[in-house]
Structure formats: structure tokens, C-alpha cells
Amino acid sequence: MNYGYIRVSSDKQTVENQRFEIENFAQSNSINIDGWIEETISGTKNYDKRKLGALLKKVKKDDLIICAELSRLGRNLFMIMEILNLCMTKECKVWTIKDGYRLGEDIQSKVLAFGLSAEIERNLISQRTKEALARKKSEGVILGRPKGSKSAKVKLTGHEEVIRTLLEKNVSKCEIARIFGVNRMTVASFIVNNGLQ
Template sequence: MEYGYARVSTKEQNEQRQIIALEEFGLNLRQIFIDKQSGKNFERANYQRLTRRLKEGDTLVVKSIDRLGRNYNEILEQWRIITKEKGAAIVVLDMPLLDTRKNRDLTGTLIADIVLQLLSYVAQTEREFIRQRQAEGIAVAKAQGVRFGRPPLVQPKEFPTVHQAWLKKEISAREAARRLSVTHKTFLRWAHEL
């Protein structure tokens, strides 16, 4: 059996380019597993489902090695588990040298191992560069006064009256929050800011 795996890092990203490549390989959507999650590790629901399904003689197809993951050691470990323990093959469409269906002799295995290690290293390095660029961008934006996250809620005009009733123990914090249409936590934060 042949399976495809596609991954993008966020829900906003589009995996269609990978799907098209996998379909051109000959897979249909029922054979393709998709995750919308970071490649920092392999704790991804659909990837786990896929690897549980893989058995000896099956083939796993990915568009590129970084779609499998971006952690050097874990990519190498997953590669070993799939090809050695499970006895399945892996095909990386963007890198024909990483097709374990062929060249299973010693030289072919050596070349595939070297290429795999190099590409895994590049994938992890790129992930680290992405994180560094994000941190730098966030630092610059904060220095320029950009605020991140949701804007703080404005206290309703009824807050002082409700707050006084709560201070006098006439109502509970939960009741105060309900009257102000905010969460219990928000009410308590406002109450303790005074």
C-alpha cells in the first residue's frame, strides 16, 4: 500500500501544492494524511495514525524532507523506524536520491543516509532561522510600540456598582462577572487592579 503525508505549520497555510504533487505520484486523497502543525516534533495526530498503519512493503511518500519534520535527530529516528523496523519504503519527491524502494545495496544506502542527514540538518537549521527571525521581528515591533494579542476589555460603566456589591459580599464574584458579561477571571483581575 502507498500512503502520502503532507504537513503545513499553521491552519492558515495551504497544503494544496503538496497534495497536487502526491496526486501526480498516483495517490488519491484517501491515501494522504495531512497535519497542520509545526514540524518541531512528531507528536502529530495524523502522522501517528499514518505510522501505525504502515507495515512491511508499504511506501510513504512526502514532497520534501522538511514536510516530514524539522528536528534533525527525530527525522533520522523516524526514518530508521519506518525503513528498518517497519520495513516500509520512503520516497521524497523533491530528492530522488531519497527513494528507498531502489538502490538498496550498500552504496545506495550510504548515499541515501548521507543525503538524509544533510537535508535533515538543513530542515532543522531553517526552523531555527525562522524562530530567530520571528523573535527579531517581534522585538522590533514591540520597540516600535506595536501591541500583540487581543486588546484589553474595557470595564463596563456598571463595574463600580457591581464591584461595590461584591466588596460588601452581597454577590459572589461569579455573579458579578455574569452581571458584567465577562468571565470570572476577568472580573477578579479588574477587582484586584484597584
């Protein structure tokens, strides 16, 4: 049996993107999806309290679970590794589309699964950050620096005395820009903003 597993963490997210990815992947690899598991639940909730837990209980040898990416299985490394270990023990395969993982029951898959730890953790951190930013945005929080505000620190910060000395020696703004690897306009505005001339 081949299963498509889809999880979103909030009602505001849509399952359609993941379903589309899985359907396209299955079609291009001549795989027939026999069953779909869709759930709207946080990945922090233990897998046995989710529909995923029921799926993992019923999978058998040579069954295949396809998901968009490993982060759909869980939100932390240990949970994902536990799920993958369970699948390997039952000789069920897990394939992901975005990550490109093909984990089966063979020894290479076991080595790959445990060697992927650092990469999976990086991907999970990135996924959590994106989801948190999307949630903040949907709550109306304006992200980033306020419009029109400027960063207090620029590449030239800390080099005021060197720039002042160069100006006193009649070194042009273009030449100073070349020395520091910045645009001439950056040098000009830095000189004005810091009263260096």
C-alpha cells in the same frame, strides 16, 4: 498501500500546494494514492503525537509514503532519521518530491539515509528560516533594511587612504573603479561621502 503525507505548521499555510505536487508526482509515476494524511501541526511535535505516528504504526512491508520534502516529516535531523529508520525496519518506502529521495529497505537506502545527514540539516535550517520569515511577514513585520536607507559599509570601506593617494596622483575615477572592481559611480559617491577630494 500508497500514502500521501502533507504537513503544514500553521493555519495560514495551505495544504493545497503539497497535495498538488504529490498528485502530479503520483500521476506521472503511475502511482495510485490509497490514503491521505493531512495535518496542521508543528514539525517539532514528536511524530507519535501526530497523525504521522498513527500512519507509521499501520504501514507494512512495501507500503509507500510520499511527501513533498523530508522537512515535512520533522523539524530536526534526529527525528527525521528516527522516522526513516522506523520505515526501513518495517520495510516501508519513503519518497520525497523536491529532495528526490527514494528510500526503501535496501542497503543503499540505509547508507544514503545516514549519508544525507548534513544535507538534510542544511535543508531544515533553510526551511525553518523561510517559515520564520513568512510568520514575521504575516504578523506585519517589515523585513529587510528600511526603504531608502543605505548600508554603512561598502566594498571600498577601509581603502580611503589608498583612494586618496590615487586621486592625488591624478588617477581617474574610472581607473580606481577598475582597480577595485566596482562601478565608476560607486567610486564617485564614495569619494564625496568620505570627503576624499
